[in-house]
Amino acid sequence: MFLPRAVTPLLAAAIAVSGCRQAAQPPPDDGGTTDDAGALVCTVQAPTVCPDPPPHWPDVSPIFQGRCVMCHNGMIGGPWPLMQYSHVADWYDVVRAMLLDCSMPPPDAGVTMPDEEKTAILTWILCGYPE
Secondary structure (H helix, E strand, O other), X not given: OOOOOOOOHHXXXXXXXXXXXXXXXXXXXXXXXXXXXXXXXXXXXXXXXOOOOOOOHHHHHHHHHHHOXXXXXXXXXXXXXXXXXXXXXXXXXXXXXXXXXXXXXXXXXXXXXXXHHHHHHHHHHHXXXXX
């Protein structure tokens, strides 16, 4: 399902969180988002400087392919797609917010994303998400 950009970020978050629930057991590696008791602890930091040269879409695309598109694939009833540059660029602000509050990927999706990968995407967004 493709949602027009006019959908509010809150609605987008609700759809994204409810969209893909495939894991029956917790993931083996928490990617820096949970502590020993299983409580959500978000440790990713927002970058403040764009490196020179800045990262481009080919630098972060493999992260989206490996961590996001199993749910964000455009299937009917699922969350908005994140399969290509235009999808992610259209939703960069929502992607940024959800990475910073560690709501994506959701804990029960069976996919983890290390802080290094989150930081790579956040840096790309900070730099103006160049294609």
